Amino acid sequence: MLGGIAIGAFSVTVPMLISECVPSNLRDACVSCWQFMITLSILVGNAVCYGVRHSEGNGGYQIPIGLGFIFCAMLFLAILILPESPRYLASMGKVDEAHKALSRTVRMDPHSNYIDNEMREILNSIENDKALGEASWSEIFTGKPKMFQRIMIGIFTLSLQQLCGANYFFYYGTSLFTSLGSNDSFGTAMILSGVNCGCTIFGIFLVNRVGRRKLLFWGAALMLASFLIFASMGSFALYTDNNDPNGPVSAPIGRAMIFFACLYILGFATTWAPLAFVVVAEIFPQRIRSKGMALGTGSLWLWNFCISFFTPMITNNIGYKYGYVFSGCVLFSLFFVYFCIHETQGATLEEIDTMYGSGVKPWNSSKYIKEIQDMRNQDHQDTTSTEA
Structure with a gap:
C-alpha cells in the first residue's frame, strides 16, 4: 500500500x-521521457522475471524485489540534487531562487535574454493568479478560463489512456499468450515490453515534430484497427474445434494475433502512452495545476485498478470479445481528440492559458499556435537586431 501511495505521488x-x-x-520530449522510463522499467522487470523463472526456493520473488530497493535508493539520491520548479519558487515569493533554478535547469547564463523573458512571463502569470486569489477545489467547476472543461479534458485523457486496453496485454500477457499456443509466455511478455520500450523511443522523436492532435488521432486509429482484428481473430478463428475455447488452437492464427498485439503496442507506445501525460501537464494554469494533475492521475489509477481487477472475470465470460469493449473506448477517443484536445506544441504554459481564454476551438488551435510562434520569433529577431 505504501508503495502504491508513493507511485501515485510520483505520477502527479x-x-x-x-x-x-x-x-x-x-x-513534450522531456515529459515523454517519463513514459519511456516507465516502459524501460517494465522491460527490465520482465527480463528479471524471465531470468529467475526457473529459480528454486524464494529467489523467484526475492531477486526482483531486492533489485527494486536498489533503484529506489538511486532515485532518492537523485532527488537530493534535483532543482526545484522555478514556477513553484516564484509563486512562493522566492524570485531569486527561481531565477537560479531556471538558469540551472536550462544551463544558460542567469542574465541572458531568454532567462529574463521566461521569468517575466512566469511572474506576470503568477501576479494574474494572485489577483484571482488562492485556488480552491470549487474553482475546478467555476474557474476561468474554461477551468471545468480543462479538468474534464485532463480526466478523460488519462482515463482513455487506460481504457484503450494496453494493460490488457501488459498485465495478462503471460496467461494471454499461453492461451494462444505460445510455449514461452515469459519470452512473449518480454517481446511485448521490448516493442513497447522501443516504440516509446520512436514516439519521443515524433512528439516534437508532428504535434499532439495528429499523433493522438492517428495513434488511436492504428490501435482501433489492430484491436478489432485481434478481437475478431480470437473470437471467431483461433479455436479449431467448432470455436470451443477449451479445444485446440490454430498456431498461425495465434502468431497473427501476437503480431497485431505488437502492432497495437506500436500505436500506443508512440502516441497515447507518452502524450497523455504531456497534454495533461500543459493544460492547467499554475495555481490549479497540482489539483488538475491529481484528479487526472487519480482517474488513471482508478481505471488501472478496475481493468486489472475485473479483466480475469470478464475474459472468463466473454473471452476475446473483451477486445471489442476496448475498441469502443478507442473509437470514442478518436472523436474526443478531434473535438476536445487543443494543439499545444511549442507554446509556453502561459500562452496555452491565453489560448483557452481566447475561446480557440480545438480544430483551429494548430493555426493559432503557429501564429503565436511566428510573433514570438519576430519579437526575438527584433530584440537581437536591437542589441546588435
Whole structure:
C-alpha cells in the first residue's frame, strides 16, 4: 500500500515538475521521457522475471524485489540534487531562487535574454493568479478560463489512456499468450515490453515534430484497427474445434494475433502512452495545476485498478470479445481528440492559458499556435537586431 501511495505521488508530481522546468520546445520530449522510463522499467522487470523463472526456493520473488530497493535508493539520491520548479519558487515569493533554478535547469547564463523573458512571463502569470486569489477545489467547476472543461479534458485523457486496453496485454500477457499456443509466455511478455520500450523511443522523436492532435488521432486509429482484428481473430478463428475455447488452437492464427498485439503496442507506445501525460501537464494554469494533475492521475489509477481487477472475470465470460469493449473506448477517443484536445506544441504554459481564454476551438488551435510562434520569433529577431 505504501508503495502504491508513493507511485501515485510520483505520477502527479513528476510530469508537473518536468513541464514547469524545461523550455517549451523541449517540454513534450522531456515529459515523454517519463513514459519511456516507465516502459524501460517494465522491460527490465520482465527480463528479471524471465531470468529467475526457473529459480528454486524464494529467489523467484526475492531477486526482483531486492533489485527494486536498489533503484529506489538511486532515485532518492537523485532527488537530493534535483532543482526545484522555478514556477513553484516564484509563486512562493522566492524570485531569486527561481531565477537560479531556471538558469540551472536550462544551463544558460542567469542574465541572458531568454532567462529574463521566461521569468517575466512566469511572474506576470503568477501576479494574474494572485489577483484571482488562492485556488480552491470549487474553482475546478467555476474557474476561468474554461477551468471545468480543462479538468474534464485532463480526466478523460488519462482515463482513455487506460481504457484503450494496453494493460490488457501488459498485465495478462503471460496467461494471454499461453492461451494462444505460445510455449514461452515469459519470452512473449518480454517481446511485448521490448516493442513497447522501443516504440516509446520512436514516439519521443515524433512528439516534437508532428504535434499532439495528429499523433493522438492517428495513434488511436492504428490501435482501433489492430484491436478489432485481434478481437475478431480470437473470437471467431483461433479455436479449431467448432470455436470451443477449451479445444485446440490454430498456431498461425495465434502468431497473427501476437503480431497485431505488437502492432497495437506500436500505436500506443508512440502516441497515447507518452502524450497523455504531456497534454495533461500543459493544460492547467499554475495555481490549479497540482489539483488538475491529481484528479487526472487519480482517474488513471482508478481505471488501472478496475481493468486489472475485473479483466480475469470478464475474459472468463466473454473471452476475446473483451477486445471489442476496448475498441469502443478507442473509437470514442478518436472523436474526443478531434473535438476536445487543443494543439499545444511549442507554446509556453502561459500562452496555452491565453489560448483557452481566447475561446480557440480545438480544430483551429494548430493555426493559432503557429501564429503565436511566428510573433514570438519576430519579437526575438527584433530584440537581437536591437542589441546588435
